[in-house]
Amino acid sequence: MKSIFSFFVFLILFSCSKSSEMEPQTYLNKQEIEDFKYSVSRYVGKLAKKATHETKFEKRFDSEYQNQAQNMELIFYYINPKTEEHFFALSKIAPSLKLKKTATVGKLKKDSQGAIIQYEEIFRTWKMEEPELLEKTKLLFAKSIKGEDLTKYYTQNSQPEFYIEFPDEFTYFDTKKRKWVTQNELSIE
Numbered sequence: 001m002k003s004i005f006s007f008f009v010f011l012i013l014f015s016c017s018k019s020s021e022m023e024p025q026t027y028l029n030k031q032e033i034e035d036f037k038y039s040v041s042r043y044v045g046k047l048a049k050k051a052t053h054e055t056k057f058e059k060r061f062d063s064e065y066q067n068q069a070q071n072m073e074l075i076f077y078y079i080n081p082k083t084e085e086h087f088f089a090l091s092k093i094a095p096s097l098k099l100k101k102t103a104t105v106g107k108l109k110k111d112s113q114g115a116i117i118q119y120e121e122i123f124r125t126w127k128m129e130e131p132e133l134l135e136k137t138k139l140l141f142a143k144s145i146k147g148e149d150l151t152k153y154y155t156q157n158s159q160p161e162f163y164i165e166f167p168d169e170f171t172y173f174d175t176k177k178r179k180w181v182t183q184n185e186l187s188i189e
Helices: 002-020 030-044 059-070 130-145
Strands: 072-079 086-094 100-110 116-125 164-166 171-174 179-182
Touching: 030 059, 030 072, 030 086, 030 100, 030 116, 059 072, 072 130, 086 130, 100 130, 116 130, 116 171, 164 171
Parallel strands: none
Antiparallel strands: 072 086, 086 100, 100 116, 116 164, 171 179
């Protein structure tokens, strides 16, 4: 009986530690979370009014991207100790009659000064109500940090469930341009 109890205690502690390794607060304090959101807002967010992908880093757009960052939530975060890649999952409100959100999951590397030197968005989800979004994003985030294949969660493979909107058979993330593009080279905002 005692060994069964010990086994259940171990399972609870193990599941909590696995979950906490994806919690932003494990790696970042409150200010660092805000700084991180702002550092990726020009990629994850919409283009600022009158900005282009070539001009979006100009100072005149700072306040617009700060506002966008404040409206994002860093829901999952993980730093791979071997590769030093920072994995993130950010959610933001999506246009809808009901309150729905989308999540963007990506990874990046920083130089010794903290500047982003590599950036890639692994996927963007369909818009969902928050409980469903958190559940599905947690599943996909855990698979992403392990490097697992996500193609069975792409729309064309996951029916009738909806998980990943991008990438799909027409859209991919261009790591050189650091934006979503279609086969026609039209960017996705």
